[in-house]
Every structure is written in structure tokens, then in C-alpha cells.
Amino acid sequence: MATKTASPAKASKSKSKKSQKPGTKERKTSAKAKKPAKSGKKPAVNAEKSAPKPKKTNWESRAVLRLIEAGAASECPACGEPIKFRARHRDMQVICNIYEKSVWKRVEQYHEECYKNLKEPYGKAIKVPKPTKGSRKPASK
Numbered sequence: 001m002a003t004k005t006a007s008p009a010k011a012s013k014s015k016s017k018k019s020q021k022p023g024t025k026e027r028k029t030s031a032k033a034k035k036p037a038k039s040g041k042k043p044a045v046n047a048e049k050s051a052p053k054p055k056k057t058n059w060e061s062r063a064v065l066r067l068i069e070a071g072a073a074s075e076c077p078a079c080g081e082p083i084k085f086r087a088r089h090r091d092m093q094v095i096c097n098i099y100e101k102s103v104w105k106r107v108e109q110y111h112e113e114c115y116k117n118l119k120e121p122y123g124k125a126i127k128v129p130k131p132t133k134g135s136r137k138p139a140s141k
Helices: 008-018 112-117
Strands: 062-067 092-100 103-111
Touching: 092 112, 103 112
Parallel strands: none
Antiparallel strands: 062 092, 092 103
8 A cells, every 4th residue: 555645845835834933924835724713693793792781780879767776876977876785674775877979978866756857857767576586697616
């Protein structure tokens, strides 16, 4: 059987690619030189623009009605009196998250009566139920 050997012309072409100096261009020998296959699909022009953008959340100030907890020390901005925990009284406080131009600024705490006297400036206070023993996860060791 005869074995095929590479012709000297083909061997010199393969060597010329490897030994080509940087910055020099190689000549094209044929019109069918390695073109990428067409898949029939058009490439995405701007993938970022075609993806749906998440809706920007418009944060608004809100108020929540909760029991005053032991150890909490804050001052009511309406009357200037401290909001105190009293063991035998089940007093409530209104906690407000204040947003300005959809950016959180501060938290204000009011006595329940003071907030109602101000005509609920941050909306009606939503009553939050007391957390139960089962709702908290046990501390990991």
C-alpha cells in the first residue's frame, strides 16, 4: 500500500502560519476560507435592552401598631414624653417607617393617642399580632 505524504507546498503553508511575524497579514488563498456557519437566527443586538427590567418599587411611609416592649426607650415626637413600658398596662405604640422620595429616612415612635390626635400623618396604623413562642426559631448552638 502506498502511503500519502504531504506535498512540500502544503507543508510550507502550515509552517508559515506558525512562523508568521506579529503585525503582518496573511494572504487569503481561496474565497471559501473558514467562514462561520450560518444558523439562520439573527444575533441579539442588545440583550440588555430586550430583557424586561424589574419594576421600581415606590416606597411609601407606613405605620404599625404594636405593644410597648420592655427595655424600649424612645420619645414621642408629638408630645415629647418618653414611651415607657408598664408591666400591668398593655399600652400600644405606633411605629412609623418614614420614606422621602422612596428612600428610607428614619423611624418614629408615637403613643397611640398622640398618633390619632395628629390625624394619622403616615396612614392608618396596621395592628401587628403578638409573636407566639412557636414563631421564633430556637437559637443555634
